[in-house]
Amino acid sequence: MIEVKNLTKSFGNTVAVKNMTFNVDKGEIYCLLGANGAGKTTTINLLLNLVQPENGNAKIGGMNTDDYPLKTKQKLTYIPENLSLYPSLSGVENLRFFSGLSGIKLSNNDAASYLKEAGLQLDAADKRVGVYSKGMRQKVAIALALARKSKVLLLDEPTSGLDPAASSDFAMLLTDMKERGAAILMATHDLFRAKETGTKIGIMNKGTLVEELAATDVTHSDLEKIYLNHMRA
Amino acid sequence: MMMTHIFSFEWLHIRKSGAFWGTAIVLPLLIGFSLYLGSERTAQQEETITQLRIAETSFYEEMRSQLEAIESGDAEVNAWFQNPANPLVLGQFGEAGRHIFLEPKPLAPLAAGQLDILPYYGRVTLTNLQPLRDNALENPFMQVSGSFDFAFVLVWIVPLFIIVMGYNVISSERERGTYSLLQSQPVSIRSILVQKMIFRFLLILGIIILSLLVWSALFSIELFNIHGLQLIGVISLYAAFWFTLCALFNLFQTSSAVNAVGLTGLWVIFLLIIPSIISLIVTSLHPVPSRALWITEQRTIQQAVEADGAELFDLWVVDHPEEFVEGDTPQFYNTWMRRFVWAQTIAEREREAERQFEEPRERQAQLASRLRVLSPPMTLQAWLERKAGTDTARLRSLENEMRAFQQEWQEFFLPRFQRLEFFTSDELTEIPSPDL
The missing domain is CATH 3.40.50.300 (P-loop containing nucleotide triphosphate hydrolases)
Incomplete structure (x- = not known):
C-alpha cells in the first residue's frame, strides 16, 4: 500500500x-x-x-x-504530532468538515457514531474541540480515517x-x-x-x-x- | 459542491467568532446612522428649496394682485418703492429676486461632500449674487456628528472591518496548526484557502450591501435603479481591493500580528499619507493666493469704484446715451442708475481679478483628479461625491448658474427701468424663472 x-x-x-x-x-x-x-x-x-x-x-x-x-x-489520513482542529467547532463539526473535503458528506448522527467508534465519549462529541485533550483530538482524526475508510494512515x-x-x-x-x-x-x-x-x-x-x-x-x-x-x- | 461545503463550514466557523459579530452588528449600525443623517440632510435641503419656492411664488402673486388692484382703481400707490409695477420693486428690493438651487441628486444622502464649505443655493437680484446656507443643522445628531456620512463609513471605516475579517484567514490556519491537516486533504490547499477568502469577502460585502439596501428602503433613498447598481458595483470593487491586500499579506506566510500591523499601515498610507502627499504636490505646483488676499482685492475694487463713482457714471452715460433718460426724472431713478453702473463695474473688475484665483484652483483640481488614481479611497470618495452631486465642481457651478441667470434677470428688468417703463399686471407672468 x-x-x-x-x-x-x-x-x-x-x-x-x-x-x-x-x-x-x-x-x-x-x-x-x-x-x-x-x-x-x-x-x-x-x-x-x-x-x-x-x-x-x-x-x-x-x-x-x-x-x-x-x-x-x-x-490516506494523516495525523501530525500536534494535531490541531478548529477549536470553536465541536468534534462532530470538525469531523464533518474534514470528511467533506474528501467528498464524504456525514450527518451529525453519522459523525457522532464514527467518533464513538473511535473511542470518543458521546458527551464530548458535541463539545468545542478547544477543550479536547490531545488524545481526544487524535480520536477525531481516527474517526476521520474510519469515515473515509482510509487505506493508509500516516x-x-x-x-x-x-x-x-x-x-x-x-x-x-x-x-x-x-x-x-x-x-x-x-x-x-x-x-x-x-x-x-x-x-x-x-x-x-x-x-x-x-x-x-x-x-x-x-x-x-x-x-x-x-x-x-x-x-x- | 466543494465550494458549498467549504462555505457552509466557514460560516459555521466564523459565526462563532467575536470579530464577525462585531462586524455584523457595528457595521450595519454605522451604515444606518450615516444614511439616517444623510437622508435628514437631504430632506432639510428639499424643505429649504420648497419653502423658498413657495415664498417666491407668493411674493410675485401678491405683487400681481396688488398691481391689479391699482390698475382697477381699488388701491393706490403711496410711494415709488411700494409700487408693484416698478422694475426695482420686482427685481431688486425686499423679497424680489429668484433663488437658484442645485437640487439634491437621488444619491445625495450618501455623501455630504463639500456641502459644509460650499452653498447649494443662492439668491439673485439685479445687483446681488448672494450664496446662502441653511442657518443651522437642526438635527441634534448632526450637530454632534458633523458631516458623518455613508461615504465616510465606506471609504474610511469599511476597510478596517475588512481587515478585521481578512487579515488572518491563512495565517490563523498556520498558527492554529490546522494548516498541516488541510495540506493532507485530497483538495488543493490553495483552493480551500481561496474559497475561505472568497466566502469572507462575500460575507462582508453582503453585510454592507444588505445594510445599505435595508436602511435605504427605510429612509426612502431610491437605490433600485441604475445608480444603485453602479453603487453596488463600486462598493464591490472597493471591498475587493482591500480584500486582495489582505489575501496578499496572507500569502507572504507572515504571522497574523504582522498582517494586522501591515494592513493597518496600508490603511494609513492609502487614506492619510497618499492624500496628504497629493495635497502637498498640488498646492506646491499650483499655489492659490490666500482668501484674505481675495477679500482685500474685492475691497480695493469697491473702494476704487466708490471713489471714481461720479466720473464712471458720466462716462457710462456718454457711452450709452440710449440707455439713460435725461431730464426731469425721479430721484430714485438717478440714484439707482448710478448703483447699477457701479455694481456692473465692480462685477466686471472682480471677475477679472478672480481669474488669478480661479486658474490655479482649476489646475489644482485637474492635477488632483489625475493623481487621485494613486489612492482608491480618494477615487471612491470623489466618485461618491459626484454621484451625490456634492462635489466641488458641481457646487462651484452654482455661482456660474447664478451669474447666467442674473444676466437674464437684468435683461428683463434693466431696459424697462432705464426707459422708466413700469410693468402691467399681465406682464408679471413673463418674469424669468430658473425653473422654466
Missing part, C-alpha cells in the same frame, strides 16, 4: 532522507524509529507530497505521490505527550485499524510502543534507513540495544 523506493531529499547541504526504501502492506503497522532530525517527518512529508523528492519515488496504493498528489491523499509522533493510558488507548485504535486492513506508517521515538504495536520496525539515522526488522523477531531489550547501537554509530 505504501511503497518508498530510493527516496532522497536534501535541504541545502543537509541530507534529510537518503536512498530510503521500504514497503508497508495492508494490515501492517510500520514504525519508523529515529532520533530528532533522523528524517522521519521528511519521509512522511514526501509521502504527503508536501515536499518533492530529488530522487526516487513514493507511492500510495500504487500511485506515485508526485504524479497524483490529490488522488493519493484521497486514500502518523507523525502520535503518542508523544500522551499519558500511558491514552497512549495505550491509541495503540488499541491503531491495532483495530490494522485489523481492518489499513497500512499504517508511524514515526515515533517510543520504542516500547513500536515493539508493542508495530508489525515492522525501521530505524533511521541521519536520513538513512539503517535497519529493518519484524517486531516479533525482537524483544524490548534487543530493540533498545539495536537502536542505541545505531544511534551511537
Whole structure:
C-alpha cells in the first residue's frame, strides 16, 4: 500500500532522507524509529507530497505521490504530532468538515457514531474541540480515517505527550485499524510502543534507513540495544 | 459542491467568532446612522428649496394682485418703492429676486461632500449674487456628528472591518496548526484557502450591501435603479481591493500580528499619507493666493469704484446715451442708475481679478483628479461625491448658474427701468424663472 523506493531529499547541504526504501502492506503497522532530525517527518512529508523528492519515488496504493498528489491523499489520513482542529467547532463539526473535503458528506448522527467508534465519549462529541485533550483530538482524526475508510494512515509522533493510558488507548485504535486492513506508517521515538504495536520496525539515522526488522523477531531489550547501537554509530 | 461545503463550514466557523459579530452588528449600525443623517440632510435641503419656492411664488402673486388692484382703481400707490409695477420693486428690493438651487441628486444622502464649505443655493437680484446656507443643522445628531456620512463609513471605516475579517484567514490556519491537516486533504490547499477568502469577502460585502439596501428602503433613498447598481458595483470593487491586500499579506506566510500591523499601515498610507502627499504636490505646483488676499482685492475694487463713482457714471452715460433718460426724472431713478453702473463695474473688475484665483484652483483640481488614481479611497470618495452631486465642481457651478441667470434677470428688468417703463399686471407672468 505504501511503497518508498530510493527516496532522497536534501535541504541545502543537509541530507534529510537518503536512498530510503521500504514497503508497508495492508494490515501492517510500520514504525519508523529515529532520533530528532533522523528524517522521519521528511519521509512522511514526501509521502504527503508536501515536499518533492530529488530522487526516487513514493507511492500510495500504487500511485506515485508526485504524479497524483490529490488522488493519493484521497486514500490516506494523516495525523501530525500536534494535531490541531478548529477549536470553536465541536468534534462532530470538525469531523464533518474534514470528511467533506474528501467528498464524504456525514450527518451529525453519522459523525457522532464514527467518533464513538473511535473511542470518543458521546458527551464530548458535541463539545468545542478547544477543550479536547490531545488524545481526544487524535480520536477525531481516527474517526476521520474510519469515515473515509482510509487505506493508509500516516502518523507523525502520535503518542508523544500522551499519558500511558491514552497512549495505550491509541495503540488499541491503531491495532483495530490494522485489523481492518489499513497500512499504517508511524514515526515515533517510543520504542516500547513500536515493539508493542508495530508489525515492522525501521530505524533511521541521519536520513538513512539503517535497519529493518519484524517486531516479533525482537524483544524490548534487543530493540533498545539495536537502536542505541545505531544511534551511537 | 466543494465550494458549498467549504462555505457552509466557514460560516459555521466564523459565526462563532467575536470579530464577525462585531462586524455584523457595528457595521450595519454605522451604515444606518450615516444614511439616517444623510437622508435628514437631504430632506432639510428639499424643505429649504420648497419653502423658498413657495415664498417666491407668493411674493410675485401678491405683487400681481396688488398691481391689479391699482390698475382697477381699488388701491393706490403711496410711494415709488411700494409700487408693484416698478422694475426695482420686482427685481431688486425686499423679497424680489429668484433663488437658484442645485437640487439634491437621488444619491445625495450618501455623501455630504463639500456641502459644509460650499452653498447649494443662492439668491439673485439685479445687483446681488448672494450664496446662502441653511442657518443651522437642526438635527441634534448632526450637530454632534458633523458631516458623518455613508461615504465616510465606506471609504474610511469599511476597510478596517475588512481587515478585521481578512487579515488572518491563512495565517490563523498556520498558527492554529490546522494548516498541516488541510495540506493532507485530497483538495488543493490553495483552493480551500481561496474559497475561505472568497466566502469572507462575500460575507462582508453582503453585510454592507444588505445594510445599505435595508436602511435605504427605510429612509426612502431610491437605490433600485441604475445608480444603485453602479453603487453596488463600486462598493464591490472597493471591498475587493482591500480584500486582495489582505489575501496578499496572507500569502507572504507572515504571522497574523504582522498582517494586522501591515494592513493597518496600508490603511494609513492609502487614506492619510497618499492624500496628504497629493495635497502637498498640488498646492506646491499650483499655489492659490490666500482668501484674505481675495477679500482685500474685492475691497480695493469697491473702494476704487466708490471713489471714481461720479466720473464712471458720466462716462457710462456718454457711452450709452440710449440707455439713460435725461431730464426731469425721479430721484430714485438717478440714484439707482448710478448703483447699477457701479455694481456692473465692480462685477466686471472682480471677475477679472478672480481669474488669478480661479486658474490655479482649476489646475489644482485637474492635477488632483489625475493623481487621485494613486489612492482608491480618494477615487471612491470623489466618485461618491459626484454621484451625490456634492462635489466641488458641481457646487462651484452654482455661482456660474447664478451669474447666467442674473444676466437674464437684468435683461428683463434693466431696459424697462432705464426707459422708466413700469410693468402691467399681465406682464408679471413673463418674469424669468430658473425653473422654466
